[in-house]
Amino acid sequence: MNALPCTIYVAFTGAFLALVAGARSAQAARVVALLTALTLWGLTLYAASGFVPAAGLQDLVNLPWIPQLGINYHLAADGISLTLMVLTGLAATTGVLFSWNIEERTGEFFALYLSLIGGVCGVFLSADVFVLFVFYEIAIVPKYFLIAKWGSTNREYGAMKLVLYSFAGSALVLAGMLWAYAASGGQGFGLAQLAMAAADFTRTQQLGMFALVFTGFAVLAGMFPFHTWAPTGHVAAPTGASMLLAGVVMKLGAYGCLRVAMPLFPVGFEFFQPVIAWLAITGILYAGFVALVQEDFKFVIGYSSVSHMGFVLLGLAAANATAVSGAVLQMFSHGVIAGLLFAVVGRMVYERTHTRHLMDLKAMPLHRLIPFAAVVFVLAGLASMGLPGFSGFPAELTILIGTWQTKPLWALAAAGGVLVAAAFTLRAIQVSFFGRTGPDVCTEAPHPLPPITWPEKAGALLLLGATIYLGLCPDTLLDWIRPALHSPVFQALLSGGPS
Amino acid sequence: MNSWPLLSWLVFTPWVGALLVFVLRSRLPENLARALVLLLSLSTIALGACATAHFDPAVTGMQLIEKHAWISALNVNYHLGLDGLSLVLILLTGIISPVALYGTLRHVRCPAIYGALFLVLQGSALGVFVALDFFPWFVFWELSLIPAFFLMKLWGGPGASRAAYQFVIYTIGGSAFMLLGFAALYAAAGTFDFVELAALARDGTLAAKLGGPGAFWPQAVFLGVLLGLAVKVPLFPFHTWLPPAYAEAPTGASMFLTGVMSKMGVYGFLRILWPIFPAPLQAAATPLLWLALGGVVLGAFAALKQTDLKRMVAYSSINHLSYCLLALFAVAAAGSTNPAASAAALSGTVLQLFNHGLSAAALFYCVGILEQRSGGKRGLADFGGVRSAAPLFAGLCGIAMFSSIGLPGLNGFVGEFLIFRGVFGLAPWAASVATLGLLATALFLLTFWQRVFHGPAAGAGVNFRDLDRGELLTLLPLITLMFLLGLVPQLLAGLINPLVTTWAATLP
Numbered sequence A: 001m002n003a004l005p006c007t008i009y010v011a012f013t014g015a016f017l018a019l020v021a022g023a024r025s026a027q028a029a030r031v032v033a034l035l036t037a038l039t040l041w042g043l044t045l046y047a048a049s050g051f052v053p054a055a056g057l058q059d060l061v062n063l064p065w066i067p068q069l070g071i072n073y074h075l076a077a078d079g080i081s082l083t084l085m086v087l088t089g090l091a092a093t094t095g096v097l098f099s100w101n102i103e104e105r106t107g108e109f110f111a112l113y114l115s116l117i118g119g120v121c122g123v124f125l126s127a128d129v130f131v132l133f134v135f136y137e138i139a140i141v142p143k144y145f146l147i148a149k150w151g152s153t154n155r156e157y158g159a160m161k162l163v164l165y166s167f168a169g170s171a172l173v174l175a176g177m178l179w180a181y182a183a184s185g186g187q188g189f190g191l192a193q194l195a196m197a198a199a200d201f202t203r204t205q206q207l208g209m210f211a212l213v214f215t216g217f218a219v220l221a222g223m224f225p226f227h228t229w230a231p232t233g234h235v236a237a238p239t240g241a242s243m244l245l246a247g248v249v250m251k252l253g254a255y256g257c258l259r260v261a262m263p264l265f266p267v268g269f270e271f272f273q274p275v276i277a278w279l280a281i282t283g284i285l286y287a288g289f290v291a292l293v294q295e296d297f298k299f300v301i302g303y304s305s306v307s308h309m310g311f312v313l314l315g316l317a318a319a320n321a322t323a324v325s326g327a328v329l330q331m332f333s334h335g336v337i338a339g340l341l342f343a344v345v346g347r348m349v350y351e352r353t354h355t356r357h358l359m360d361l362k363a364m365p366l367h368r369l370i371p372f373a374a375v376v377f378v379l380a381g382l383a384s385m386g387l388p389g390f391s392g393f394p395a396e397l398t399i400l401i402g403t404w405q406t407k408p409l410w411a412l413a414a415a416g417g418v419l420v421a422a423a424f425t426l427r428a429i430q431v432s433f434f435g436r437t438g439p440d441v442c443t444e445a446p447h448p449l450p451p452i453t454w455p456e457k458a459g460a461l462l463l464l465g466a467t468i469y470l471g472l473c474p475d476t477l478l479d480w481i482r483p484a485l486h487s488p489v490f491q492a493l494l495s496g497g498p499s
Numbered sequence B: 001m002n003s004w005p006l007l008s009w010l011v012f013t014p015w016v017g018a019l020l021v022f023v024l025r026s027r028l029p030e031n032l033a034r035a036l037v038l039l040l041s042l043s044t045i046a047l048g049a050c051a052t053a054h055f056d057p058a059v060t061g062m063q064l065i066e067k068h069a070w071i072s073a074l075n076v077n078y079h080l081g082l083d084g085l086s087l088v089l090i091l092l093t094g095i096i097s098p099v100a101l102y103g104t105l106r107h108v109r110c111p112a113i114y115g116a117l118f119l120v121l122q123g124s125a126l127g128v129f130v131a132l133d134f135f136p137w138f139v140f141w142e143l144s145l146i147p148a149f150f151l152m153k154l155w156g157g158p159g160a161s162r163a164a165y166q167f168v169i170y171t172i173g174g175s176a177f178m179l180l181g182f183a184a185l186y187a188a189a190g191t192f193d194f195v196e197l198a199a200l201a202r203d204g205t206l207a208a209k210l211g212g213p214g215a216f217w218p219q220a221v222f223l224g225v226l227l228g229l230a231v232k233v234p235l236f237p238f239h240t241w242l243p244p245a246y247a248e249a250p251t252g253a254s255m256f257l258t259g260v261m262s263k264m265g266v267y268g269f270l271r272i273l274w275p276i277f278p279a280p281l282q283a284a285a286t287p288l289l290w291l292a293l294g295g296v297v298l299g300a301f302a303a304l305k306q307t308d309l310k311r312m313v314a315y316s317s318i319n320h321l322s323y324c325l326l327a328l329f330a331v332a333a334a335g336s337t338n339p340a341a342s343a344a345a346l347s348g349t350v351l352q353l354f355n356h357g358l359s360a361a362a363l364f365y366c367v368g369i370l371e372q373r374s375g376g377k378r379g380l381a382d383f384g385g386v387r388s389a390a391p392l393f394a395g396l397c398g399i400a401m402f403s404s405i406g407l408p409g410l411n412g413f414v415g416e417f418l419i420f421r422g423v424f425g426l427a428p429w430a431a432s433v434a435t436l437g438l439l440a441t442a443l444f445l446l447t448f449w450q451r452v453f454h455g456p457a458a459g460a461g462v463n464f465r466d467l468d469r470g471e472l473l474t475l476l477p478l479i480t481l482m483f484l485l486g487l488v489p490q491l492l493a494g495l496i497n498p499l500v501t502t503w504a505a506t507l508p
Helices: A004-024 A026-049 A079-098 A106-125 A129-150 A155-183 A191-198 A203-221 A229-236 A239-264 A266-292 A297-318 A321-353 A358-362 A371-384 A392-406 A408-432 A454-472 A475-484 A488-493 B006-023 B030-054 B084-104 B111-130 B134-143 B145-155 B160-189 B194-202 B205-210 B216-232 B242-248 B251-276 B278-305 B309-337 B339-373 B391-405 B411-426 B428-453 B469-487 B490-505
Strands: A058-066 A071-077 B063-071 B076-082
Touching: A004 A026, A004 A058, A004 A071, A004 A079, A004 A106, A026 A079, A026 A106, A071 A079, A071 A106, A071 A129, A079 A106, A079 A239, A079 A321, A079 A454, A079 A475, A106 A129, A106 A239, A129 A155, A129 A229, A129 A239, A155 A191, A155 A203, A155 A229, A155 A239, A191 A239, A203 A239, A203 A266, A203 A297, A229 A239, A229 A297, A239 A266, A239 A297, A239 A321, A239 A488, A266 A297, A266 A408, A266 A488, A297 A321, A297 A358, A297 A392, A297 A408, A321 A358, A321 A371, A321 A392, A321 A454, A321 A475, A358 A408, A371 A408, A371 A454, A392 A408, A392 A454, A392 B160, A408 B160, A454 A475, B006 B030, B006 B063, B006 B076, B006 B111, B030 B063, B030 B084, B030 B111, B063 B134, B076 B084, B076 B111, B076 B134, B084 B111, B084 B251, B084 B339, B084 B469, B084 B490, B111 B134, B111 B145, B111 B251, B134 B145, B134 B160, B145 B160, B145 B251, B160 B194, B160 B205, B160 B216, B160 B242, B194 B205, B194 B251, B194 B278, B205 B216, B216 B251, B216 B278, B242 B251, B242 B309, B251 B278, B251 B309, B251 B339, B278 B309, B278 B428, B309 B339, B309 B411, B309 B428, B339 B391, B339 B411, B339 B469, B339 B490, B391 B411, B391 B428, B391 B469, B411 B428, B411 B469, B469 B490
Parallel strands: none
Antiparallel strands: A058 A071, B063 B076
């Protein structure tokens, strides 16, 4: 466990080294970035190997930082943070692999990329809201430059929209936190401290603070109707950044909701619970239908992310141990699957065909031109549809079970989302890779595209392996997540149901 | 012997084989690939025979059980087992798959990929027939769609893309509600195990646990599961995906879809819906009986109106499978009033599953031959007088037709006779209406026979080449079994009789 804080330092050191190495050669920057990401991932796995699941956060670092304001550099982790840290490691590694072809200012690209990772790791490990907020802001800035400089379609617009939404979200969080800080008498920003103080807040205060903080985080999680930044931003971003945005950054929002907004303001949460659930369900269905009619391949994936994140929010809203553990599992699962989908669409297809327009792709026998990408996309699509055998299935099943325990009607509405997901994913598979088919699947196409490179293969296999492994053994993660939900803070929040 | 996981081998040999063939696809010469695929497909009948040898028909519970803890967080077990019903369907899969492969592998492009997809499909179907826990069962159930989708789409006819999409979306749509139903069952009972859920249902605790905000919740959960299975069978009016899917699929896939995959739905009714929801099924049985009747009668009349031979056989599949559901719903509606009739109807159902598999697969193969010889034609009016040029083909196809009509002496008769005998005792009016279906079936198959095989040679029937050795060898096992099971139905009935008697005796 004690290895986890090192990930933050490793990421920032790696960012600096990549910048230095990038001044020499692009290849050096790539190698530095890959080694950094691998080290980071290795550290999370090492931490996981020695992890003893327990209720509550396990302290990692706790140093006074600004004692006058009661701010401590306090890092801690539990099974939920660990799950997301392992995801970050995996996403970082595969993201580097899929950014291997970046030739323009490679050093700077990876420096920004790794600082983004560093910020993300910091958020997942913070046990002090102020520290969390600082890391959260650190993660926003590199996103802008990554998209604005290395992005594609409409990149300035996408970058600006994404950053404005992120800042607006974080402003809401900040306002809510400062209000809570003031109301608690300015004791400090520690999660445990605030939770204790929050018990004495009035109902109005609770409602107001919860609304601010939750909305702020939910913007980043892509909750309907604050989701519009996500598809635009994902489409504009370079592949590696899309993978991180959908795979990890959206999880920051959901994590903030679960770690900060819900436990600190249980009264507010209880009040807004049905609103959140219905917004989540609307998001699942609405984004699914929008994905069904998109003409840009990457927009299909972008909206599918919003739809899948709706399941996460629904699981959180259902607020019982089963549903919330499913939501965390879904965060991991979606991180892997979205990464895989963006990798295929943004890197394997777009970089070769220079189009993402589904009608153009339909005219090419892509399954014969790049069969590896076709197989990967079909498997990723099946995972995204929530087919059993892949990670999305146990996650969504757990969410549905938990939601049913809270409110069967929500589960019924969300089950429609499973069907819509199947429809848009199948359409994407059908039109993009298998638009022009005949039984000659095994003969080579006349004008082959550039072959799939080794970093692409390695990245795709890592992600595919992760989603299949979790589909078959979700216990690995659930065994970390479920004990974490037994902490007093969560117990007070979560209602019954067998756990 | 119990320590050797026979059922796992049965299910996973085709899957592992598929992976092997897929990986080696570009290194294997095509002939070797074909032989390897066929050999792997034959593993099912070999292991199925092995299972039959170890199977004791007198035991009515599950046998050859394999049970291991799998996902503790969801109380999921890897639980496989087998009773007479599963065994019959395993044997059916074991016969249809290699026959369909042998008959079509010679002609398809890219036999390695085709074969690999086919093997995945075969393994999934076997998994459905032996899995006793919803989680693994659902894995097999859903994954069977994917190879079917690609077989249809890549090797199918001109309208295949649309048909394949429709097929998968319909089935997944139904499955989504079934999934929700099981989420609700798990939320109430804390288990996904079919056997445990059935036990809870028998002592009445399940309905009490399910009781949500109103008395209709158990019924709603039942409806979710019903929907998933009804689309798959399909039960009228959820059948609209089927005719285009069967018609556009390549011949081998059509044979498997109708021969084996359509049985998955009926199997689900018998294994899942009925044991877990006996009371809701009984309550809903009369309207469902009407729907099944609709499938029997309208399916047959729709077939009568078809001019496309493949669609005709597809509609006849709807008709034949609706007999199975008719029997089941009649039994459920009647309850314990007439156990002898119930037992007859139920054993008729199981036999009908097997027999329809044989005759429908043979018919689809015959239509496939017509289609292939004529360069893609399969209209009723495109052929004439095929018999004079191809007497052997005409003879064997005729036998398959008469088996499908239910001529005594052939296999089809036994199942339908038992179903009618049972349903007459339970719901005489339903049986009377259903005879209309028999009549129409005879009409359309005889029309088929007359237009295509009789009269002067015309259209694509001129100079029609008779069966070659490969085609003969494909049809012969099916035809032989039709006679064998028509004359000695005990071969199959012996495997299921004690089971069916128990079912009938424990009716509420």
